[in-house]
Amino acid sequence: MITESISKYSYINKSIPRIDSTDKVGGYLLYLTDLKLENALYAYTFRSKVAHGKINAIYTEDAEKVNGVKAVLTYKDIPAMNGYGAIVPEIPVLAYDKVRYYGEPLALVAAETQEAALEALSMIKADITPLPVIHSIDEALDENAPKIHDKGNIARHTVVRKGDVEKARSSAYIVLERSYETPMQKHMFLEPEGGVAFVDEEGAINVLAGGQTPYRDRIQISRVLGIPPEKIRVKNTPTGGAFGGKDDITVQIHLALLAYKTKRPVKLVWSREESGIAGFHRTASKIKLRTSVDRDGSLLSNEATIYLDSGAYQSFGPTILDVSIETINGPYRIPNYVIDANLVYTNNGIASAFRGFGAPESNFAIESMMNELADELKLDPIDLRLKNILKTGEVGPFNNEIRHAEGLEEALKRAKELFYRPDPTGPFQRTGVGIAVSVKGVGFGTLPEFPSAAIEIAPEGRVSIMFSNVDYGQGINTGNAQLVAEKLQIPLSQINVLHSDTKFAPDTGGSSASRSTFNAGNALLLACEKALSELKMEAASYFMTKSDVITYKDGYFYFKDKTVSIYELAKRLRFKGKSTRFEATLEVPRYTEAVEGTLEVPHMVYMYGVIITKVEIDELLGKIKPREVDFIADIGNVINPAIAAGQIEGGIIQGLGYSLIEELNYDKDGKPLNINYTTYVVPVITDSPLINVEFIKSYEELGPFGAKGVGEVSIIPVGASVADAVTDAIGKRNYKLPLLPWRII
């Protein structure tokens, strides 16, 4: 249920249909993998069939002889650095000394026809000496385990602490010690990784591929090719789904390399199975908690050991680990804690960003712990949380002053009215209700960020807005257009969005960390202010008066009985040879220092949510049916309630898949077993429960028109709430996701 309250705004707080919906629903929109370039070569990737091994040789001679083949590239053909990775560039573009996961790319082929390319692909031979395969965190930690990297199997280890946990624990009323596990999850976006590349008439390499962060992609391409970033253009839109899985490099460098080498347009699209084998996934986790409470329910201490499975390389692993550290204390007042956090290498593909980014893993642990503590204390789980949540102005566990925590308190109080066990629908059915709280920082925490955005006012009567965040389905184009419409007080129809293209849009960063509305929105509003200030002076010149006596309303400047539109003024500026493009840069508000032992903890602005999940379980079959989910969200002021609710519903369904059925599996040789929609089962629409989304009235002064962010908040607490509901139904607590039927009965 979404209710639009009476709003003082004209274009925000409104469920305006997405500006791109006609093209998408009508099937007119061409995604980047739909593009057909004239004279393009077909490209394919030769992948390792060994999950862990030493490369002795790669034989490409026979492949090169195939008629129509224009390039067969190996690591030897990489002009500069053979590495990429969003945080540490340690992932080989093409493997050279070792392979570390099944499907790791060893060579690239480009040919005039698909047939020639595939024939060449079949003629490449790799001589690899297999090494023992590491399947899990436990195996990786074994002291006799083979080392996946020279430095060992721990990619990052850090300890973050505060207070005296031993002392706190010794005086506690209850101390609970529990271990939790969560699986690897695949993104399963509808459009697999892919795109096209070509060298344009100016010699610049154009890479048009589904991605999330065009400027970082450009830097990563530049390092590999050894050519300056300005000679590379990256366009990431439109992208058919991403969820974090396209935040790091997928096909972009391979495409650029092939176009650079062949000087021909190239198309490279991964098959669904390749996406399954070589695409990214969510880190698996093993988390041990020892948490203590006082007799009245006050949390005294939290001791956490976190292990995340990064797979063969790091990608975003180090910062994912940071978010898992920040999430493990929940939104709670915890005076004493020790967090021992570890990022571990295995031969399980590569883990990377996925909606929630380390938070769903830790949230499952701490929120399951809160529910069990409530049981032990014989306290209502909502009351236990109300007692422990941090209040506005308090200093949180990571030394941050808490902003706007009223929303969470209000959401918890509302949750009390929704927290009841439904009646079973028939025999053999048991029902249960569960709860969990979500908290997630918006953006990159203490890491400095300076996103830029621009608007251009065209005399023809249109305002173009430009930013580099990608709309991969979440609706950022519409949201940002609404913000600009509100600021300039002009109809949405006059706004044109140019985004995620390094040729046209300034560097606003990427679409990740629920940051796009906050960062791009704020930067666009600054650009609007700049434009209005400049135009006001032009209006003063037009009215032959001083700018401070001029007023602005609905796209027009007013002086006495005279008016002039922004478009008329834009025409005057152009006539004078001035630009009508206004760019501004935002200094993202943040704490300057990260907590010792972390890279980016804490954040300044947090999204909150409370989830109530009602399930029905068939006691003979162990099958869990989520019947109803309530989500009460504090995401700041809501720019577009329908789109925001869509994000929350999508996150819940993706979270239910993660909680109930989804789990990426590898066999004993390290080969992934479920790599397509038949074998990797995601929920379908008929699996969706009835979802009720409610928004707390909230306003974050730091955000654009009071907005925070929304993309990740709902997926985070699903696991703990489902597990809690299952406990309520069958009386047995589960500590491992997904809750597959054979783990229930």
Next chain:
Amino acid sequence: MSYEKVEVYSPRSLAEALEILSQKKEHIKPVAGGTDVMVMLKDGVVKEKELLNLSYISELSYIKEKESRILIGAATKYREIRRSPIINAYAPILIEAVRQIGSPQIQNLGTIGGNLGTASPAGDSIPPLYVLNARVKLQKIGTSREVQIDKFFLGPRKTVKEPDELITEISVDKMEPGSYYFFEKLGLRSANAISIVSAAGIINLENKTVKYLRLSLGAVAPTVIRATDAEEEAKGKELSEDLIDRIAKLASEATKPISDIRGTAEYRKKATYGIVYEALYRIFKGYGKKIEYGFEKTS
């Protein structure tokens, strides 16, 4: 991913198809709908370089009555079975199963003969065929034979069909008026899922006494199986919760499941018990589905 070219023969008549088959034998793969074969071809499981496409042979697509039997052409699509008044009237258990196969897209292309040819123990049209005493007609040039459905399958992807034979027809019993029936399928999601366990049953009651029970189970053994011990146990006894418990236990004991990513062997045994118990319990409590002749419903 396979890249080799595949040659497709698309005959317009059965005679032509049998002729091609008699020449090519095991070198050509018959395909009727392709919802399995095309996937297997891509995965390299189908090795044949030639396909015999049966989709254009209209004489293999029919549903007709013949006394107490129903004859179904092998290339009859699931969609046509779902919409058939004859099947709706006399073998609705088949509709229960067919409407749960894959998605509408699969049902628009997939065929009943194709499901038999694939010979997966998880094929959802097969358990109902077991309890409908189906016979499979195998034809080659100049001759044909009929095989009882429980003699047709040898194992996963293995049947008694010779390389020069074609599945041309499936015939089933009409269900007796007043029979209760069910097809239950357990998958990891509510639609478009591969069965972890499935069960089909027809039970004929006289007052409360079981005249006969026919019960088959899918995805729990190398082929679909009949739970004959359970059927024997039920015969002549009054339906009760206790009897249902015994039937479900015997059904569970009849299974020989494997563990895979869709479920453990142990779970499949438990779930077999559950699925059979719940289906019979519904009938016992009066919520079961019952066949009434002359009433043609559409689904």
